[in-house]
Amino acid sequence: MTFSLALSVADLLLLLPEIFLTCWLCLIVIVDFAFPRMSKDQLAFLSVGGLVATFACLVWFDVSHISGTLFANMFVLDRMALFFKMFIVATTALVILVSVQYVDRFRFFRGEYYVLVVMSALGMMFMSSANDLLSLFVSLEFSTLGFYVLVGYLREDLASNEAGLKFFILGVFAAGLLAYGISLVYGETGKLVFSDMHLTATSGTIIGFLLIFTALGFKIGAVPFHSWIPDTYHGAPTPVTAFLSLAPKGAALAILLRIFFVALATFKPVWVVLLVAVAILSMTYANIVAIAQRNIKRLLAYSGIAQIGNVLIGLAAGTKMGSDAILFYLLAYLFANIGAFAVVIAISQAIGSEEIDDYSGLNRRSPFLAFAMLLFLLSLAGVPPLAGFIGKLYIFVAAIKEGLYTLITVALINIVISMYYYLVVVKKMYINEPTDPSPVFISGPMKAVIYVGLAGTLVIGIYPQPFIDWIIGATLMFSNFAAQSTIVIPPTPPFGG
Amino acid sequence: MGEYALLYILFAPFVGALALILVSNRQPLLVRGIAAGSAFVSLIASIYIFYAYDVDKGGFQFVQKFEWSRELGIALHLGVDGIATPLVLASSILLFTGIFVSWHIKDRTKEFYIWLLILAAATIGVFMSLDLFFLYFFYEMSVIPMYLLLGMWGSHTKQYLEMTDPDGLKLRDSVGFILNFGSNSKEYAAMKLVLFLSAFAVAALMGILLIYKYIGLNTFDILVLREHAKLLNIPVLGTTLDKIIWVLIFFGFASIAPLWPLHSWSPVGHAAAPAATSMLHAGVLMKLGHFSIIRVAFEILPDTTREMMPIAAVLCIFSIMYGGFVAFYAKDTKYVIGYSSSSHMGYVFLGMAALNYISLTGAVIYMFAHAMATGMLFAMAGWVYDQTHTRDLPSLGGLSNKMPFISGCFIVGCMASIGMPGTVNFIAEIMIIVGSWNKYPFQVIVAVLGIVLTLAYLFKMMRSVFYGPMSQKYSHAHDAVGVVDRLPLLIMIAVTVGFGLFPMHLYDVVRSGVDPLIARITQVVPVASGDRDTLNVKRDATDHSSGTEQTAASSHLARVTPQASRGLE
Known part of the structure; x- marks a missing residue:
């Protein structure tokens, strides 16, 4: 394996989004430094501008099917990487928009906030292109670095400090496990690139991949590795919580898909058992614990763990359709979750509280916010005709084709459990009367994000075909996993008895 | 309109709901006008399909098919047969009348009509879906509007739940008591309804997914799936797969019907719901259960249905008697009608269980007839509640002086519920009884006793609401005088009596849907x-x-x- 840094222009083109965003990041730093009196709102819009340009570039790549590998296969740009990059860039832009007002709460380093958010996004963009264990480790740490700072950004708030510390300690621990796992796998196989590994089941590789899975499970917050999630989500500034609940999960799932579907493809019967167990634990535990929550951020934290349980069903299916379902589910989850967090931030700006009890009578105070929250929560619960329902159904169809009956049964029961705690919030908003009937006002950028969330949730739910086509194109690399059942739709028989 | 009639019926309420979002709550007349207008489009179109349905041709007509997702094998496949047509008609009649019944709602009028329209459109969607995915889609979609309608505009049940007999002994809905946790608020009723229905709906979804997997054609289309039911006859877990699927589908959908012992959500929900919602709930939402069983279990698994349907024949006895007795002792007007509905749904199960042309035709006509009769009763119970702010039977009385029109209509409603000749209920009941006699004589005797029981509790309720001494508290109560208030009742009475006197077209339509189904199930x-x-x-x-x-x-x-x-x- 020779490693050469002699890059041609064509190679640099593959890195264009990352290079562009890096330059833009520097621009943000310079602007923040050079114009200290400039309103930070403008800095936010500057960052969003850069992200939109990056997104446009990614769309151009996707449409014109630009793909390739760099640095001896360490960095791969395929359509799946592009999907996840778009996911991350879109999330970041929306998160920055919801932060615009929230940033005023920070006493120091308001400008650096945007820099850190974009920097994390950059790390996660590299992560979704990571194609070997080394670039995985580097990009994962790069993206987490920004988060360590962001989580503890409310310096005067003890909860935020606790969240930052907890996230840091557990994050570093997970990084240690990841590095150890990588060293074990490398020691056994001598390879780092996922597609080059011809694995045999030795104790070294088994333990190594278990450790890697643990580290990634920490990133996505699946159940045995979830303990940091509720406190961190609770204590972190709410826009950071929204960011944390979406982008790292997407990036880590890109890695998980590559590891399980490429590196560990031959061991499918073994890892299915592992994933089924983790999925069942995540869904059941998180849904039951969520019932007891009184704080909306904690509720959404547990709901996020449960959603990851659902995503893991698609991973456990281990087919092309399973990977499609995961991507589709993430898309549905993106709009519902960012929308829900936008509502949470809007309300916390207006009434200064994140307790569910303070949502009482929201329908009377702001019918728009209540309606938006209703749709986002129902989409998370999986109620038609919203995106979350199609996402769940897609995952179930993928899983039932592989015969994972137990898993689907548990998931279906969990839908009912989750319906309860989402409806408790709906009950507060719609049925209970407000203690303080003053109307709630929403800022412009916040409204825009909520509209984007609503549009995504409804459009994907009512007309999913274009999105399904897109994600099916994005996961073409996994087509050798396609389920055996052939897709033959027989002609419809004549109508009638 | 012609071939696109189903699209008008289904999407007119949705479009109405969307239009309402843009209207301000400060223009209540415009809000009601839009709601009534979109319901009217739906009503006209469903009257059209009811009369344009070609009974000689039979089968599924007005078929519309749009590809929705190729990868999942889903198409928006709409079509009605002789069984769905009258139910679509019933839904749109109840939606249209329900809008007038709830004309006087002041609180958040716009939202009320939005959710009511979505609820009705979703139920109509179930009746016309020929695709399992969309059947479930619309079924599940009807649940959430119910939650909001009950929770936001419903009323607490409070002490009415305390049902005691004259000696002061407590008589409660035993299953309801166990699952009620002593709570009788509307929030509780709404939550119970949603969780109950969702819990059983996911069982049905599991059944649907199993059908999808084992037939293996990557399609949810009922018309395709029913050609391959044999593929499901594989042994698993000591029985066969088709039996497991059948049980999942049957009990999944029977919960909304509601079949004893899965009924406990229903009377609580009825009691908490506002009048128009109760009407739709009892009138059409409950029929979603029977209809989905017919559409999924009967169509796709005919042989299994023949084997397994005695389950329904056994459970329907309990439904009929249990619902009847509780209704007799209940002291809340809506509770009486609610339990009476769940008792009457037992007749439909009996008609379905007997599996022959007469009884199943009777069952389908009964669904239509019951929608009208129970819609009337709930509308009037709602009127009485609006006037007196109580549903407590012992404290009511003597209202016939104050509201002669309502009490007159109430008599008609009771007659229809009992199945007096001249109402369409009579035709339905007699067909169920005659059709089931050879196969289930014991159940038929129970059903006839149930009719006597219906007579008893409805007359008891009529007496204690409209006759006897009147409390001075209710001296301000007034009758339904305006066109808006009388129109819904008159429409429903006209439909009940009209089809009671001239049932031929209804019978022919239903028969054309039942015939091929029974022929496939019984091979007769x-x-x-x-x-x-x-x-x-x-x-x-x-x-x-x-x-x-x-x-x-x-x-x-x-x-x-x-x-x-x-x-x-």
């Missing part, structure tokens, strides 16, 4: 001669010689009765 083939006035029945190839020609008697009922005895066994 009806052979209609070219002249529809004589219906000849061929029981079986072996029995063909026994002489099956029968000339129709002049009366319609006399014509169906002899078939009943032969279409059975």
Whole structure:
């Protein structure tokens, strides 16, 4: 394996989004430094501008099917990487928009906030292109670095400090496990690139991949590795919580898909058992614990763990359709979750509280916010005709084709459990009367994000075909996993008895 | 309109709901106008399909098919047969009348109509879906509007739940008592309804997914799936797969029907709901259960249905008697009607369980008839509640002086519920009883006793609401005088009596849907001669010689009765 840094222009083109965003990041730093009196709102819009340009570039790549590998296969740009990059860039832009007002709460380093958010996004963009264990480790740490700072950004708030510390300690621990796992796998196989590994089941590789899975499970917050999630989500500034609940999960799932579907493809019967167990634990535990929550951020934290349980069903299916379902589910989850967090931030700006009890009578105070929250929560619960329902159904169809009956049964029961705690919030908003009937006002950028969330949730739910086509194109690399059942739709028989 | 009629029926309420979002709550008349207008479009279109449905051709008509997702094998496939057509009509009548019944709602009028329209459109969507995915889609979609309608505009049940007999002994809904946790708020009722229905709906979804997987054609299309039911006959877990699927589907959907012992959400929900919601809930939402069982279990798994349907025959006895007795002792007007509804749904199960032409036709007509009768009763119970702010039977009384029109209509409603000749309920009931007699004589006796019980509790309720001494508290109560208030009741009475006197078209339509279904389930083939006035029945190839020609008697009922005895066994 020779490693050469002699890059041609064509190679640099593959890195264009990352290079562009890096330059833009520097621009943000310079602007923040050079114009200290400039309103930070403008800095936010500057960052969003850069992200939109990056997104446009990614769309151009996707449409014109630009793909390739760099640095001896360490960095791969395929359509799946592009999907996840778009996911991350879109999330970041929306998160920055919801932060615009929230940033005023920070006493120091308001400008650096945007820099850190974009920097994390950059790390996660590299992560979704990571194609070997080394670039995985580097990009994962790069993206987490920004988060360590962001989580503890409310310096005067003890909860935020606790969240930052907890996230840091557990994050570093997970990084240690990841590095150890990588060293074990490398020691056994001598390879780092996922597609080059011809694995045999030795104790070294088994333990190594278990450790890697643990580290990634920490990133996505699946159940045995979830303990940091509720406190961190609770204590972190709410826009950071929204960011944390979406982008790292997407990036880590890109890695998980590559590891399980490429590196560990031959061991499918073994890892299915592992994933089924983790999925069942995540869904059941998180849904039951969520019932007891009184704080909306904690509720959404547990709901996020449960959603990851659902995503893991698609991973456990281990087919092309399973990977499609995961991507589709993430898309549905993106709009519902960012929308829900936008509502949470809007309300916390207006009434200064994140307790569910303070949502009482929201329908009377702001019918728009209540309606938006209703749709986002129902989409998370999986109620038609919203995106979350199609996402769940897609995952179930993928899983039932592989015969994972137990898993689907548990998931279906969990839908009912989750319906309860989402409806408790709906009950507060719609049925209970407000203690303080003053109307709630929403800022412009916040409204825009909520509209984007609503549009995504409804459009994907009512007309999913274009999105399904897109994600099916994005996961073409996994087509050798396609389920055996052939897709033959027989002609419809004549109508009638 | 013609071939696109189903799209108008289904999407008019959705479009109305969307239009309402743009309207301000400060223009209540415009809000109601838009709601009534979109419901009217739906109503006209469903009247059109009811009369334009070609009974000679039968089968699924007005079919619309749009590809929705190729990868998942889903198409928006709409179509109605003879079973769905009257139910679509019933839904749109109840939606239209429900809008007038809730004309006086002041609180968040716009939101109320939005959710009511979505609820009705979703139920209509179930009735016309020929795709399992969309059937479930619309089914599940109807649940959330129910939650909000109950929670936001419903009323607490409070002490009415305390049902005691004259000696002061407590008589409670035992299952309800166990699952009620002593709570009787509207929030509780709404939450219970949603969780109950969702819990059983996911069981049905599991059944649907199993059908999808094992037929393996990557399609949810009912018309395709029903050709391959044999593929589901594989042994698993000591039984066969089709039985497991059947049980999942049957109990999944029977919960909304509601079949005893899955009924406990229903009366609580009825009692908490505002009048128009109760009407839709009892009138059409409960029929989603029977209808989905017919559409999924009967269509796709005919052989299993024949084997398993005795389950329903057993449980329906409990439904009928249990619901009837609780209704008799209940002291809340809406509770009485709610339990009466769940008792009457037992008749539909009996008609379905007997599995022959007469009884199933009777069951489908009964669904239609019950929608009208119970819609009337709930509308009037709602009116009385709005006027007196109580639903407590002992404290009501003597209201017939104050509201002669309402009490007159109430008598008609009771008559219809009981099944008096002249109402369409009579035709339905007699067909269920006659059709089921050979197969389930015991159940038929219970059903007849149930009718007596219905008579008892409805008359008891009528007496304690409208007759006897009147409390001075209610001296301000007034009758339904305006057109808006009278129109819904008059429409429902007209439909009930109209089809009671001239049932032929309704019968023909339902029959054209039931015939092919029963022929597939029982393999007993009806052979209609070219002249529809004589219906000849061929029981079986072996029995063909026994002489099956029968000339129709002049009366319609006399014509169906002899078939009943032969279409059975």
